[in-house]
Amino acid sequence: MFKRTKYCGQVSEEDLGKELVLCGWVHRVRNHGGVVFIDLRDREGIVQVVAEEKTYPQAYKVADSLKSEYVIAVKGTVRNRPPGTENPKLKTGNYEVLAQEIQILNISDPLPFPVDEETHISEELKLRYRYLDLRRESMKENLLFRHRAYQVVRNVFLKHGFVEIETPFLTKSTPEGARDFLVPSRLHPGKFYALPQSPQLFKQILMVAGFDRYFQIVRCLRDEDLRADRQPEFTQIDFEMSFVEEEDVMSFSEELIYTLFSELLGIELKRPFERLSYTSAMERYGTDKPDRRFGLELIDLTDIFKNTEFKVFADTIKAGGVVKAINFKESNLSRKEIDELTQFVQSLGAKGLAWIRVEEGKLNSPIVKFFSKQEIEELLKRTNAQAGDTIFFSADQRETVYKILGNLRLHIAKKYKLIDEGKFDVLWIVDFPLMEWDEEEGRFVALHHPFTSPKEEDIPLLKQALETSNIEEKKKLISKVKARAYDMVINGYEVGGGSIRIHKREVQDLVFKLLGISQIEAEEKFGFLLKALRYGAPPHGGLAFGLDRLIAIMRSLDSIRDVIAFPKTQKGVCLLTGAPDYVSPKQLKEVHIKEME
Template sequence: MFSTSLRSTMCGYVSLEFLGKEITLVGWVKRVRDHGNIVFIDLKDRSGIVQIFTDKKELISIVKELRSEDVVQIKGVVRKRPENMINRDMKTGEIEVDLKELKIINRSEVLPFVLDDDVKAGEELRLKYRYLDLRRNCMNETLIKRSEIIKNIRDFLFEEGFVEVETPVMSKSTPEGARDYLVPSRIHKGKFYALVQSPQIYKQLLMVAGFDRYFQIARCFRDEDQRADRQPEFTQLDIEMSFVERDDILSLIERLMQKIFREIFKTELPIPFKRLTYDEVFEKYGSDKPDLRFDLKINDFSEIVKKTDFKVFSDSEYTGGIIFENELTRKEIDLLNDFVKSTGGNGITYLKIDDTTMTGPVAKYFKENPFNVKKGTILFISGKKKRTLEYLGMLRKKLASLKNLYDENEFNFLWVVDFPLFEYDEDEKRYVACHHMFTMPKKEHLDIISKEPLKARADTYDLVCNGVELASGSIRIHDRNIQKEIMKIIGMSEEELESKFGFLLEAFKYGAPPHGGIAPGIDRMVSLLLKKENIRDVIAFPKTLNGIGLMENTPDYVSEKQLKELGIKVVKDEKN
């Protein structure tokens, strides 16, 4: 299998089928084992490892000079291993190759770190020598699994009648969203392209063009503050469909995820997924991407505790609490309190209940037990409602982690629907789109989007799994007048919307169909499904948290000649 001019097959595919035959293999030396009168080479390539042996003196001396990661070509005869030497944990564990010839193709210097799965090297060193890091079996398998997932996605969508279309990567800079990566034009000095943050407008125009079902494995670019689960350039599965409503898209994605689980992970994923509104998840879980592997819910205790003499309770707009049915130790409560403070909160207070007995800092403010709790600990946070719910949401996750309340191997999928259409930006003193400005309002809210923007809900849907947002989508606006109204509500002038989006508004004049779409993040999805804590482990050549490519040393300076050709002058930062 996979024979070339230099090899008969790949290392991991040598089997009893080749017994007694002479074969040629190429690969990297994983290790040499010297047993005196006989030496062994573990030869590896992408497909696996095969054991080579020789007891011939003229070959032993050559083999002993090999070092890890030398590239060699060997010729030898496939033999069956003695019964007591069979390795059932190896794909090639029933055979070995009796070495006849060895050619050293390329030598390796001493490695900067050992290429074992339990690597001791720090991430920066691994990223600097990423081409070596990727030789490690676990990294190799991860990228192969990623490739298999993407193949499954493509196969499924082709079966569903989708057309794969590539859209431009260089577009124009538009307001909203993250900052753009700008590309200066040499021919049109002073003008810039922007690397696309997503193919959003292009895929909508493909619907206007009549393609009906489009997808693309799209590269996207966002110049935003980095987090552990973000990269400045990333990959998303971009999907758009015409003549659909929300349930059509949700069903498609559920069946796609079911196929991935069935064919890649050999397990059955139950569908349909649970659906909750944005308002429901925020009230119950303090997050728009809740982890439902555990059942801790937020309780609104505002009315109960406002009647007490405890000023934190009585003076606060909102008091919420999480009920833990078992007792928490003082050490655990202090740890949770410190955690909430570290996120910017004012900390927590608590009440321990055992039937009619109540203890804790606020116990003296309750003459009797007003809570529907027989036994357990209640953790309270008070303050402004939205922010307090967010703190409770973070506390909920921390408590679940502390007490091991969930199964690490479980995947709990959820659709969060009906997000707010707008939110108010206090810094900019204007309304901004909660998802993006191309999202269709719920039909029943079309009349209030201008009068009461914050009450309007959007026809949006996010796919969440284990507290991670995997995909975001919406039914789009296909009506020119509604689109212009939304743009004006978020503060765009007539001149600006025509300048930035005139081509889209023009397209809507010519029979735009109702359409909607969704864009699962490939990197984040693969990271979650393969249980990788670091998203960089599922990307071949990722950037650091600071957006630096340590291997190729990017970003880098360019010559004055290049800058002059582009009409650009660099203004140096005085701080540096």
């Protein structure tokens, strides 16, 4: 067995005339009668190996028996390719290796799908044979890109004096948000560990301990109902800083993202990143994760139609709702296309979709007859409508309108290819509400998490809210309280979120009370953190980036599964290993769990 002296993809001009030993997989093999050409592939790329019958007959004989994905070792001499046969698509395309000896290290069965070309392969097949899928050039590059991102991230943190510290994987269940994955304890019958949803509590405790700049590239786990592009286990770039305010955390975060884009993509993002308030984002885009690479902003028309004769709009406004619209400019939509968009919003729970098609000299719509001349004039002026435009309306309670039009603008942009795919739109969303009222649970819930600090000037409002027993007055007061939180959004995806944390015990107690968390419950769930806050906790804050999503965006990929080595399906199943799976009765008995009937 030969010992490799160089990677295939690293063969270069400096190797001309040298004898090398290469190891890898047979990417392609071609016999041209007396000469066999082998494309030999490894992690770093492909190089052409030539076996000549006249020169080295034994090597030629072995080469002639090769098939795709055989694992081989080759000893040979590097030479220039003959003029006119160079391959500019390969970084080794000017060179080839004349094989003196070839050894077959292992053979391969016929593959379930080709790895030497980028053909469509079903998700199930790719995940079942993930080790083959990862041999494909695109997948290999995704993981190598991710590897390089890790190095850039660590270098930036080390440059700024951060310390990398690991936090526990077996910890206490503190159910706030998604469900925990639970691990039964063998040594403590009836008790369970929880796998961490994030290192949030531990990194705050590290600040109390005096490690004023912590970071970790960490796996997190959430047992939540999976959506199309979520994973039960995912990776965060997690960090925390002491003696800081929002500007410090956001400025460092910008440098980290700027450096990643600069070093890995050669893209210089414009700094400082633009900031948009939560309220403005919702009003203009219907979401706190806006994609601004296209127009279709939401336009408020409530004041125009407050006295309208159109009953749908009038009744909505009287009930405290709003009327908003988006103008799909120069769309020239057919009635069939409008009907398809109506079906889309109905799938979101809308009763229908009011519309006006602007044509030369007239407006085409069944609702125009209900509008006064003044209402039409003001509508056209505010929406900047011209012939060829189509205006879509939503009239409902504000949150419902956000949902309908926010999703509709994104659906239209994707369907009609309005998005500039080569652009990276990066912004901060700031000034979030601290809490919101949850109708189903009948209580206030934290918009981020219960350890997010309110703005200093808003703390008196929290105290007033706690003192009043009138729920409507309480809602009114709390709606004015802003969080010291910040989310980074790229191309319509939240890639990172964080906040300045509560570091004073009395403020944390106040927030817990308003969230309906009793003192007993708070001690039971978060007692170790609350105790730590009594021993000189410094002001601190941090942020966590979703590494999988960030890498997928940088690679212009739709799915985070393409940047994770061994992902789960949408149902949380690992098709490669068969997890989750049943365990033996003996194993269940050891952790004090009864078998299912």
